[in-house]
Amino acid sequence: MPTIPPQHSALPGSEQRETHRERQIAESFGSDAERYDRTRPHYPDALIQQIAAASPGPDVLDVGCGTGIAARQFQAVDCRILGVEPDPRMAEFARRTGIEVEVATFEAWDTAGREFDAVVAGQAWHWVDPVAGAVKAARVLRPGGRLAVFWYVFQPPVEMSAAFSEVYRRVLPNSPFDRATMPGLDGYAAFFTNAANGIRQAGAFGDPEQWRFDWDRSYTRDEWLDQVPTFGGHSQFPPGKLEELLSGIGAAVDTAGGGFTMHYTAMAVTAARAIDRPTSAALFGVPPHRHR
Numbered sequence: 477m478p479t480i481p482p483q484h485s486a487l488p489g490s491e492q493r494e495t496h497r498e499r500q501i502a503e504s505f506g507s508d509a510e511r512y513d514r515t516r517p518h519y520p521d522a523l524i525q526q527i528a529a530a531s532p533g534p535d536v537l538d539v540g541c542g543t544g545i546a547a548r549q550f551q552a553v554d555c556r557i558l559g560v561e562p563d564p565r566m567a568e569f570a571r572r573t574g575i576e577v578e579v580a581t582f583e584a585w586d587t588a589g590r591e592f593d594a595v596v597a598g599q600a601w602h603w604v605d606p607v608a609g610a611v612k613a614a615r616v617l618r619p620g621g622r623l624a625v626f627w628y629v630f631q632p633p634v635e636m637s638a639a640f641s642e643v644y645r646r647v648l649p650n651s652p653f654d655r656a657t658m659p660g661l662d663g664y665a666a667f668f669t670n671a672a673n674g675i676r677q678a679g680a681f682g683d684p685e686q687w688r689f690d691w692d693r694s695y696t697r698d699e700w701l702d703q704v705p706t707f708g709g710h711s712q713f714p715p716g717k718l719e720e721l722l723s724g725i726g727a728a729v730d731t732a733g734g735g736f737t738m739h740y741t742a743m744a745v746t747a748a749r750a751i752d753r754p755t756s757a758a759l760f761g762v763p764p765h766r767h768r
Contacts, residue, residue, distance in 0.1 A: 508705060509569040513543035515703035517628060519598060520689040523742055524549045530748070531622045533593035539582045539609070539625075540600025544570035550596070551575075558592075560585050583608050587616050594622045601625035601745075602667045606674030614680035617749040623681065625671050626744035629664050636728070636736050643724035647717060661741060671745040681747035689742040697729040700736075 524546070528534075534555045538547045541559030543566050550557055551574070559577035561567040567577040578585065582604050595613040597604065613623045632640070644651075672684040695703075701722050704710065710718060729736065 508711070509543050509565050511702065512566075512706045513545060513569060513573075515699075515706055516545060517693065517740060519546055519549060519626065519628065520691055520742055521549070523626060523687065523689050523744060525553055526687065527594060527596060527622065527624045527744070527746070528553045528555055530624075530746070531594040532618060532620045535592045536594045536596060537592040537616060538575075539595060539597040539613075540603060541570055541575065541577060542566045542598075542600070544573050544575040544577075546596065546598040547575045548573060555594075558590075582612060585612075587612075590616060591618050592616050592621060593618055594624060596623075597625040599627055601627075601671055606670045607677045610671075610674040610678035610681070614678050614749055619749055619751045621749040622746060623675065623749070624744050624746040626687075626742055626746075627664055627667060628740050628742045629661050631660055631739040631741060633736055636732060639728035639731070640725060643721060643728055647721045647724055648713070661743070664743070668743055668745050675745070675747045680750055682750065684745055684747040687744040687746060689744075690740065691742075692737050692739050694735060694737045695729075696735045697726055700729060701726055 528536075528550065536547075536550050536555045536557050538544075538550070538557055538559045541547050541557075541561045542563075544559060547557045547559050547570065557575055559567070559570055559575050560580055560582055561570065561577050562579065562581045564579050567579045570577045580586070595617055601609065610623065617623065668686060672686075675681050675684045704722060704725060705718060710721075713721070
Protein backbone atom coordinates (compact mmCIF):
# COMPACT_ATOMS: atom_id res chain seq x y z
CA MET A 477 0.00 0.00 0.00
CA PRO A 478 2.53 2.69 0.87
CA THR A 479 4.55 2.76 -2.30
CA ILE A 480 2.74 1.00 -5.14
CA PRO A 481 1.23 3.71 -7.37
CA PRO A 482 -2.51 3.30 -6.81
CA GLN A 483 -3.44 3.14 -10.46
CA HIS A 484 -1.31 -0.01 -10.72
CA SER A 485 -2.28 -1.67 -7.47
CA ALA A 486 -4.79 -4.09 -8.98
CA LEU A 487 -3.00 -4.79 -12.23
CA PRO A 488 -1.35 -8.08 -13.10
CA GLY A 489 2.38 -8.12 -12.33
CA SER A 490 3.39 -7.86 -15.97
CA GLU A 491 1.66 -4.49 -16.22
CA GLN A 492 3.50 -2.84 -13.33
CA ARG A 493 6.62 -2.23 -15.37
CA GLU A 494 6.02 1.50 -15.90
CA THR A 495 5.87 2.62 -12.26
CA HIS A 496 9.07 4.62 -12.67
CA ARG A 497 7.13 7.01 -14.93
CA GLU A 498 4.72 8.00 -12.14
CA ARG A 499 6.79 10.99 -11.07
CA GLN A 500 3.91 12.87 -9.43
CA ILE A 501 3.57 10.07 -6.90
CA ALA A 502 7.26 9.29 -6.67
CA GLU A 503 7.93 12.87 -5.62
CA SER A 504 4.87 13.34 -3.38
CA PHE A 505 6.28 11.86 -0.18
CA GLY A 506 8.20 15.00 0.77
CA SER A 507 5.00 16.93 1.50
CA ASP A 508 5.44 15.87 5.15
CA ALA A 509 9.01 14.62 5.37
CA GLU A 510 9.11 14.82 9.17
CA ARG A 511 6.07 12.56 9.52
CA TYR A 512 7.47 10.15 6.92
CA ASP A 513 10.73 9.82 8.82
CA ARG A 514 9.01 9.50 12.18
CA THR A 515 6.45 6.87 11.25
CA ARG A 516 7.89 4.69 8.50
CA PRO A 517 9.35 1.36 9.64
CA HIS A 518 13.09 0.88 9.73
CA TYR A 519 14.61 -2.04 7.86
CA PRO A 520 15.66 -5.21 9.69
CA ASP A 521 19.15 -4.84 11.11
CA ALA A 522 19.95 -8.28 9.70
CA LEU A 523 19.24 -7.02 6.17
CA ILE A 524 21.50 -3.99 6.57
CA GLN A 525 24.26 -6.10 8.10
CA GLN A 526 24.04 -8.74 5.38
CA ILE A 527 24.33 -6.17 2.59
CA ALA A 528 27.29 -4.51 4.28
CA ALA A 529 29.01 -7.85 4.87
CA ALA A 530 28.49 -8.92 1.24
CA SER A 531 30.01 -5.70 -0.12
CA PRO A 532 33.76 -5.33 -0.68
CA GLY A 533 34.04 -2.05 1.21
CA PRO A 534 32.17 0.64 3.15
CA ASP A 535 31.22 3.13 0.40
CA VAL A 536 27.46 2.99 -0.20
CA LEU A 537 25.29 4.90 -2.67
CA ASP A 538 21.67 5.09 -1.48
CA VAL A 539 19.32 5.61 -4.45
CA GLY A 540 16.08 7.38 -3.57
CA CYS A 541 17.34 7.84 -0.03
CA GLY A 542 14.29 9.83 1.08
CA THR A 543 14.71 11.16 4.59
CA GLY A 544 17.69 8.89 5.20
CA ILE A 545 16.06 6.02 7.10
CA ALA A 546 18.15 3.29 5.46
CA ALA A 547 21.17 5.56 5.10
CA ARG A 548 21.38 6.11 8.86
CA GLN A 549 21.13 2.36 9.41
CA PHE A 550 24.07 1.82 7.06
CA GLN A 551 25.99 4.54 8.87
CA ALA A 552 25.39 2.64 12.11
CA VAL A 553 27.35 -0.34 10.69
CA ASP A 554 30.27 1.92 9.73
CA CYS A 555 29.39 2.56 6.07
CA ARG A 556 30.10 5.83 4.31
CA ILE A 557 26.90 7.03 2.62
CA LEU A 558 26.03 9.26 -0.31
CA GLY A 559 22.33 9.66 -1.02
CA VAL A 560 20.65 10.50 -4.32
CA GLU A 561 17.09 11.81 -3.94
CA PRO A 562 14.84 13.58 -6.48
CA ASP A 563 12.71 15.42 -3.90
CA PRO A 564 14.58 18.40 -2.43
CA ARG A 565 12.34 18.40 0.66
CA MET A 566 13.28 14.82 1.52
CA ALA A 567 16.92 15.53 0.70
CA GLU A 568 17.01 18.54 3.01
CA PHE A 569 15.56 16.49 5.87
CA ALA A 570 18.17 13.77 5.32
CA ARG A 571 20.95 16.36 5.33
CA ARG A 572 19.76 17.62 8.71
CA THR A 573 20.24 14.10 10.08
CA GLY A 574 23.84 13.94 8.84
CA ILE A 575 23.44 12.33 5.41
CA GLU A 576 25.21 13.79 2.38
CA VAL A 577 22.61 13.98 -0.41
CA GLU A 578 22.61 15.10 -4.03
CA VAL A 579 19.26 16.03 -5.60
CA ALA A 580 18.54 14.17 -8.84
CA THR A 581 16.78 11.18 -10.26
CA PHE A 582 19.19 8.26 -10.41
CA GLU A 583 18.99 8.09 -14.20
CA ALA A 584 20.01 11.77 -14.52
CA TRP A 585 22.48 11.87 -11.61
CA ASP A 586 26.06 12.90 -12.47
CA THR A 587 28.40 10.17 -11.26
CA ALA A 588 31.43 12.48 -11.61
CA GLY A 589 33.61 9.40 -11.92
CA ARG A 590 32.88 8.21 -8.40
CA GLU A 591 32.80 4.53 -7.43
CA PHE A 592 31.09 2.64 -4.62
CA ASP A 593 31.16 -0.75 -2.96
CA ALA A 594 27.37 -1.01 -2.82
CA VAL A 595 24.39 0.61 -4.50
CA VAL A 596 21.22 0.22 -2.44
CA ALA A 597 17.62 1.36 -2.72
CA GLY A 598 14.95 0.95 -0.04
CA GLN A 599 11.30 1.34 -1.11
CA ALA A 600 12.55 3.22 -4.17
CA TRP A 601 13.77 1.03 -7.04
CA HIS A 602 10.30 0.81 -8.64
CA TRP A 603 10.61 4.55 -9.30
CA VAL A 604 13.78 3.81 -11.35
CA ASP A 605 13.84 2.32 -14.84
CA PRO A 606 14.92 -1.24 -13.94
CA VAL A 607 17.34 -1.68 -16.84
CA ALA A 608 18.77 1.84 -17.01
CA GLY A 609 19.11 1.79 -13.23
CA ALA A 610 21.01 -1.50 -13.20
CA VAL A 611 23.28 -0.29 -16.01
CA LYS A 612 24.07 2.90 -14.10
CA ALA A 613 24.65 0.97 -10.89
CA ALA A 614 27.14 -1.21 -12.74
CA ARG A 615 28.99 1.90 -13.91
CA VAL A 616 29.52 3.21 -10.39
CA LEU A 617 30.17 -0.08 -8.62
CA ARG A 618 33.68 -1.32 -8.09
CA PRO A 619 34.31 -4.86 -9.36
CA GLY A 620 32.69 -7.20 -6.87
CA GLY A 621 30.46 -4.40 -5.58
CA ARG A 622 26.86 -5.18 -4.70
CA LEU A 623 23.54 -3.88 -5.99
CA ALA A 624 20.83 -4.49 -3.39
CA VAL A 625 17.31 -3.14 -3.83
CA PHE A 626 14.71 -3.91 -1.21
CA TRP A 627 11.16 -3.36 -0.09
CA TYR A 628 9.13 -4.06 3.01
CA VAL A 629 5.59 -5.36 2.55
CA PHE A 630 2.72 -4.60 4.95
CA GLN A 631 0.69 -7.70 5.87
CA PRO A 632 -2.00 -6.86 8.45
CA PRO A 633 -4.25 -9.47 10.02
CA VAL A 634 -6.94 -10.61 7.59
CA GLU A 635 -9.74 -8.95 9.53
CA MET A 636 -7.89 -5.62 9.66
CA SER A 637 -7.12 -5.72 5.95
CA ALA A 638 -10.81 -6.28 5.20
CA ALA A 639 -11.84 -3.47 7.55
CA PHE A 640 -9.35 -1.02 6.03
CA SER A 641 -10.44 -1.91 2.50
CA GLU A 642 -14.06 -1.28 3.43
CA VAL A 643 -13.17 2.20 4.68
CA TYR A 644 -11.38 3.02 1.41
CA ARG A 645 -14.36 1.75 -0.61
CA ARG A 646 -16.73 3.92 1.40
CA VAL A 647 -14.63 7.09 1.41
CA LEU A 648 -13.13 6.80 -2.07
CA PRO A 649 -15.63 4.75 -4.11
CA ASN A 650 -14.63 3.74 -7.63
CA SER A 651 -11.05 4.80 -7.01
CA PRO A 652 -7.93 2.63 -7.37
CA PHE A 653 -7.71 2.61 -3.57
CA ASP A 654 -10.86 0.52 -3.18
CA ARG A 655 -9.00 -2.45 -4.71
CA ALA A 656 -6.05 -4.28 -3.16
CA THR A 657 -5.48 -1.62 -0.49
CA MET A 658 -2.72 -3.78 0.97
CA PRO A 659 -1.53 -5.99 -1.88
CA GLY A 660 0.85 -8.15 0.17
CA LEU A 661 3.74 -10.09 -1.28
CA ASP A 662 1.83 -10.98 -4.43
CA GLY A 663 1.25 -7.30 -5.13
CA TYR A 664 4.96 -6.60 -4.90
CA ALA A 665 6.08 -9.63 -6.91
CA ALA A 666 6.34 -7.63 -10.13
CA PHE A 667 8.79 -5.26 -8.44
CA PHE A 668 11.04 -8.17 -7.50
CA THR A 669 10.78 -9.69 -10.97
CA ASN A 670 11.41 -6.41 -12.78
CA ALA A 671 14.44 -5.68 -10.61
CA ALA A 672 15.92 -9.12 -11.26
CA ASN A 673 15.24 -8.87 -15.00
CA GLY A 674 16.85 -5.44 -15.14
CA ILE A 675 19.95 -6.77 -13.39
CA ARG A 676 20.20 -9.62 -15.90
CA GLN A 677 19.72 -7.33 -18.89
CA ALA A 678 22.46 -4.99 -17.68
CA GLY A 679 24.92 -7.78 -18.46
CA ALA A 680 27.33 -6.80 -15.71
CA PHE A 681 26.23 -8.81 -12.67
CA GLY A 682 26.15 -12.35 -11.40
CA ASP A 683 22.82 -14.09 -10.99
CA PRO A 684 20.41 -12.06 -8.84
CA GLU A 685 19.28 -13.51 -5.52
CA GLN A 686 16.34 -12.80 -3.23
CA TRP A 687 16.85 -12.38 0.51
CA ARG A 688 13.87 -12.43 2.86
CA PHE A 689 13.44 -11.09 6.40
CA ASP A 690 10.23 -11.20 8.51
CA TRP A 691 9.20 -9.37 11.66
CA ASP A 692 6.14 -8.10 13.55
CA ARG A 693 5.31 -4.70 14.94
CA SER A 694 2.40 -3.73 17.15
CA TYR A 695 0.52 -0.47 16.52
CA THR A 696 -1.84 1.54 18.65
CA ARG A 697 -4.65 3.39 16.93
CA ASP A 698 -2.78 6.71 17.05
CA GLU A 699 0.50 5.22 15.84
CA TRP A 700 -1.16 3.73 12.78
CA LEU A 701 -3.12 6.90 11.97
CA ASP A 702 0.11 8.88 12.17
CA GLN A 703 1.62 6.73 9.40
CA VAL A 704 -1.34 6.51 7.00
CA PRO A 705 -0.89 10.01 5.48
CA THR A 706 2.61 9.03 4.30
CA PHE A 707 1.27 6.32 1.96
CA GLY A 708 1.65 6.85 -1.78
CA GLY A 709 -0.95 9.15 -3.30
CA HIS A 710 -2.59 10.09 0.00
CA SER A 711 -1.26 13.64 -0.09
CA GLN A 712 -3.18 14.10 -3.36
CA PHE A 713 -6.64 13.22 -2.03
CA PRO A 714 -9.42 15.84 -2.40
CA PRO A 715 -9.82 18.23 0.56
CA GLY A 716 -11.47 16.56 3.50
CA LYS A 717 -11.13 13.04 2.16
CA LEU A 718 -7.98 12.25 4.13
CA GLU A 719 -9.67 13.35 7.36
CA GLU A 720 -12.70 11.18 6.57
CA LEU A 721 -10.44 8.28 5.73
CA LEU A 722 -8.47 8.60 8.99
CA SER A 723 -11.69 8.75 10.98
CA GLY A 724 -12.93 5.54 9.40
CA ILE A 725 -9.61 3.73 9.84
CA GLY A 726 -9.44 4.87 13.45
CA ALA A 727 -12.92 3.48 14.09
CA ALA A 728 -11.86 0.16 12.54
CA VAL A 729 -8.85 -0.07 14.85
CA ASP A 730 -11.03 0.84 17.83
CA THR A 731 -13.40 -1.99 16.92
CA ALA A 732 -10.41 -4.36 16.91
CA GLY A 733 -9.54 -3.34 20.47
CA GLY A 734 -7.53 -0.19 19.88
CA GLY A 735 -4.50 -1.77 18.25
CA PHE A 736 -3.20 -4.59 16.07
CA THR A 737 0.01 -6.35 15.06
CA MET A 738 1.37 -5.82 11.56
CA HIS A 739 3.48 -8.50 9.97
CA TYR A 740 6.24 -7.20 7.73
CA THR A 741 8.33 -8.98 5.14
CA ALA A 742 11.41 -7.32 3.69
CA MET A 743 12.55 -8.68 0.33
CA ALA A 744 15.88 -7.78 -1.24
CA VAL A 745 16.86 -8.42 -4.85
CA THR A 746 20.64 -8.39 -5.01
CA ALA A 747 23.59 -9.29 -7.21
CA ALA A 748 27.34 -8.77 -7.23
CA ARG A 749 29.06 -6.72 -9.94
CA ALA A 750 31.24 -8.88 -12.17
CA ILE A 751 34.87 -8.87 -11.04
CA ASP A 752 36.09 -8.26 -14.60
CA ARG A 753 35.00 -4.97 -16.06
CA PRO A 754 32.57 -5.94 -18.83
CA THR A 755 32.80 -4.69 -22.36
CA SER A 756 29.06 -5.19 -22.63
CA ALA A 757 27.31 -2.86 -25.04
CA ALA A 758 24.81 -2.28 -22.26
CA LEU A 759 27.46 -0.28 -20.40
CA PHE A 760 29.04 1.48 -23.36
CA GLY A 761 26.67 3.30 -25.60
CA VAL A 762 23.62 1.17 -26.16
CA PRO A 763 20.51 3.40 -26.17
CA PRO A 764 18.45 3.26 -22.96
CA HIS A 765 15.99 0.41 -22.59
CA ARG A 766 12.62 1.29 -24.08
CA HIS A 767 9.40 -0.07 -22.69
CA ARG A 768 6.57 -1.09 -24.93
